[in-house]
Amino acid sequence: MTTVGPLLRGWRERRRMSQLELSLRADSSARHISFIETGRARPSQAMVLRLAEHLEVPVRERNALLLAAGYAPAYPETPLDDPAMSALRAGIEQLLTGYEPYPALVMNGTYDVLAANRGIALLLHGVAEHLLRPPLNALRITLHPEGIAPRIQNLGQWRPHLLEQLERQISMRGSQRLRELYEEVSAYPGPAPEHSADPMHPFALPMRIEHENQVLSFISSVSTFNTPMDVTVSELAIETFLPADPETVKALMP
Structure with missing residues (x-):
């Protein structure tokens, strides 16, 4: 099972953003971002969502990040005919x-x-x-x-x-x-x-x-x-x- 660190790193690289730039935007540190990406630190649910927001991760994939971090999805998926x-x-x-x-x-x-x-x-x-x-x-x-x-x-x-x-x-x-x-x-x-x-x-x-x-x-x-x-x-x-x-x-x- 893929952990949240590599997924976040993939989104950061897709956005062509450095760890330092992401840390400044997310009010964190480049060291902490590095630890999260390498699996040395487990981000809180709030941190996952904050990083996802600054990386402009689509809503569906934000749920995938939360699951990979061990948290429940934050966004429902309601059929349009509901x-x-x-x-x-x-x-x-x-x-x-x-x-x-x-x-x-x-x-x-x-x-x-x-x-x-x-x-x-x-x-x-x-x-x-x-x-x-x-x-x-x-x-x-x-x-x-x-x-x-x-x-x-x-x-x-x-x-x-x-x-x-x-x-x-x-x-x-x-x-x-x-x-x-x-x-x-x-x-x-x-x-x-x-x-x-x-x-x-x-x-x-x-x-x-x-x-x-x-x-x-x-x-x-x-x-x-x-x-x-x-x-x-x-x-x-x-x-x-x-x-x-x-x-x-x-x-x-x-």
Whole structure:
């Protein structure tokens, strides 16, 4: 069984932080941090949580650190369909509905789609049935050759953008499931990467997608919850697609 010391050292090295820097942030000493990492000292529960906070360890992995140190997990993991989550679900549903007719969806930490509004249907038009079976995965649906990819006009720009985003999340979270997802979707065939700026949208890269003989342009925005105290909530992400030009606005208005 892995002890807490090597795990903490791994997170510290992932954040490119020295023992001295971490000790100053956590109001400790470099000597004590060294003793914890080598197993010569057992950190208190409060110290584990303090170090995890300064190392920006995701909530799920904070529980793993506590278990490795011999303590009970501090954060529950409540299913989204649990009655205790009713207020949260209602708020999310209201947000998704209010965003119509523009697409919006809710994903978990591995890009599985948990909820979506009616606007998402225009993105899923023509997607192969096997990709729409639960659990729907947003990255798989987007980049699979039988998914949305053939309709994305600037796939050479959008695909590298998504893969780079996923790489950053793997670096930040150290998730094996995300790493496996990256290996899968990065192996799908795709055009050569294009990194040139879009002169029509210099402020953000749009996704330009063909729909019913016209091209719609969307800018994606992802929102998460501040100070989550539950594993499930900490991994929720709400992605909304904002029209990037007047033509898209006109096309989607009833």
